[in-house]
Amino acid sequence: MSLVTVKNLWKEYGDNVVLENLNLNIEAGEFCTLVGPSGCGKTTFLKMLLGQENPTRGTFLLDGKPFPEEPGVDRGIVFQRYSVFSHLSVLKNVMLGIEFDQSPLMGRLFGQARKAAEAEAMAMLEAVGLGDAAHKYPSELSGGMQQRLSIAQSLVKKPKILLLDEPFGALDPGIRADMHALILDLWEKNNLTVVMVTHDLHEGFYLGTRLLVFDKVRHDPHAPNAYGARITYDIPVGDTRESVLEEIDKTIKV
Numbered sequence: 001m002s003l004v005t006v007k008n009l010w011k012e013y014g015d016n017v018v019l020e021n022l023n024l025n026i027e028a029g030e031f032c033t034l035v036g037p038s039g040c041g042k043t044t045f046l047k048m049l050l051g052q053e054n055p056t057r058g059t060f061l062l063d064g065k066p067f068p069e070e071p072g073v074d075r076g077i078v079f080q081r082y083s084v085f086s087h088l089s090v091l092k093n094v095m096l097g098i099e100f101d102q103s104p105l106m107g108r109l110f111g112q113a114r115k116a117a118e119a120e121a122m123a124m125l126e127a128v129g130l131g132d133a134a135h136k137y138p139s140e141l142s143g144g145m146q147q148r149l150s151i152a153q154s155l156v157k158k159p160k161i162l163l164l165d166e167p168f169g170a171l172d173p174g175i176r177a178d179m180h181a182l183i184l185d186l187w188e189k190n191n192l193t194v195v196m197v198t199h200d201l202h203e204g205f206y207l208g209t210r211l212l213v214f215d216k217v218r219h220d221p222h223a224p225n226a227y228g229a230r231i232t233y234d235i236p237v238g239d240t241r242e243s244v245l246e247e248i249d250k251t252i253k254v
């Protein structure tokens with residue numbers, strides 16, 4: 001059984017058709033990268049995977065069951081803009097995820113449970129290369145370090161799917177290369193399933209095991225919202241001619 005099953009899925013906001021008739025299965029362990037022109041519904045698709053948005057029609061299953069209608073710990077998300085708490089230390093930012101998981105009402109743990117959470121959070125910080133920054137505050141971190149913290153926050157909850165929405169878009173090229181190495185390492189070591197949106201086709205093509213391209217194939221110049229995006233390419237990474245990549249590159253640049 002696929003981890004995610006999408007059949008004849010449509011998403012509309014009023015009369016704006018965003019996604020039309022999507023069909024795909026995502027298997028556990030895949031690293032899917034998602035590219036497409038601005039506004040074609042990539043983030044909307046991630047939000048449906050997260051449980052923040054529901055499809056208008058169609059089948060959307062997680063582990064063969066209807067998608068939970070609320071975000072759950074089985075899905076973690078990292079956005080381009082950092083979503084850390086500025087008044088908490090790096091360590092506390094990561095511990096918070098564990099505390100809310102184990103103590104949903106109070107969001108606090110005590111005694112042994114707190115010590116265990118602290119050790120777990122510390123191990124996660126070491127894994128993302130932030131061990132030495134555990135007692136700093138987010139404002140004292142560079143952009144790349146803040147993004148490492150966001151990833152640690154998501155991963156400490158051991159999600160089945162890690163959703164990344166242009167996580168490295170705001171970073172310098174050198175730092176971005178470090179982050180690529182980090183995310184590939186975490187993906188491999190933690191048997192993660194990753195769905196990542198990027199604007200950068202080469203990033204998508206370098207990182208994933210599978211490249212998905214969303215694009216509108218039908219256009220009505222008098223009613224620009226009448227048709228939604230479809231999956232125009234669904235290709236395994238590492239097995240594609242340069243000419244196909246050039247073709248995709250043209251479609252995603254708007």
Ligand SMILES: Nc1ncnc2c1ncn2[C@@H]1O[C@H](COP(=O)(O)OP(=O)(O)OP(=O)(O)O)[C@@H](O)[C@H]1O
Nearest residue numbers: 013016018036037038039040041042043044045199
């Ligand atoms: N909550 C909402 N209510 C109404 N319309 C929305 C909502 N969220 C998104 N949309 C619309 O859905 C369409 C797709 O938006 P979305 O953010 O998913 O695109 P995107 O491909 O991620 O774009 P970008 O690459 O620019 O981030 C846009 O037309 C947007 O205006």
